[in-house]
Amino acid sequence: MKNPDIPKNEMARLKTLRSLNILDSAPEERFDRLTRMAKRLFNVPIALVSLVDENRQWFKSCIGLSASETPRDISFCGHAILGSEIFIIPDATKDERFSDNPLVIEEPNIRFYAGCPLRFTDGSRIGTLCIIDQTPRSLDYDDLEALKDLASTAERELAAIQLATRDELTNILNRRGFMILGQHSLNLCMRQQIPATLVYLDLNELKPINDTFGHAEGDRVLKKFSEEIYNECRESDLFARLGGDEFVILFINTSKNSAENAILRLQQSLSESKQESNLEYDIKFSYGIVGFEHGRHHTIEKFIEDGDALMYEHKRENRP
DSSP states (O other): OOOOOOOTTHHHHHHHHHHTTOTTOOOOHHHHHHHHHHHHHHTOSEEEEEEEOSSEEEEEEEESOSOSEEEGGGOSHHHHTTSSSOEEESOGGGOTTTTTOHHHHSTTOOOEEEEEEEEOTTSOEEEEEEEEESSOOOOOHHHHHHHHHHHHHHHHHHHHHHHHHBOTTTOSBOHHHHHHHHHHHHHHHHHHTOOEEEEEEEESSHHHHHHHHOHHHHHHHHHHHHHHHHHHSOTTOEEEEEETTEEEEEEETOOHHHHHHHHHHHHHHHHHHHHHHTOSSOOOEEEEEEEOOTTTOSSHHHHHHHHHHHHHHHHHHTOO
């Protein structure tokens, strides 16, 4: 058996995949519709929309398998994302890369596999739309074109996820994305009794920067601020631009004191960035930090509301 090679752009590919915040999410009809169509169109028992992360291939949609994921090192899709064309194995028992693969010699007894790589808007191949059969077979030209069409639809749906939940300017979560994922994270914290801390941030002097240096410079400030927030957060944390000059961070498994230290580091980083870039202005912000309270913060909206109130209190206290 041959393990899949690692793509040359693996770090960038994984960053793109994580940016979608789709891994381990609930089933969605728009993807299930595609696998149902693939199953009927090609008369196969198994059809998948598979996404490949560091260690596994995870199924956003799956028909014909009870598992929700398999290890990457035995996956067929791990091989498929290495190229730009449809990856086809007519008979896995006769292919030295797969003949002794556990997925071939045991359930689901794969014989035929065809996977079309799913390319995201930046060119990263993050997964596949694939069909699997338990008997050897082949595909003709029309079959290949049909599989490509289904994969293109899956790619558009993945792009739509980002457009619906990402801020266009900064490419971090927007309000809608934060509300969806923030509530999911909050529910997890409540179930597992994990501490969480929310920080609501507001840039103080964005309007004067826009008025003095132009809106393009104001946009650069928003992008810079977003980048510094990203650098300060861990993969388990969520952060978003709620709109205008307002941002929010949800620190998971973090105390208020630790969150305060992170914000102090953010302030220091922005100050150092000004000196390095010889900026003619300071990038300053007000913030409110609130710890999660089980009896008070039943929704992410309430959590944000309390952070917003504390932010305005901080802004008033520091107003010249």
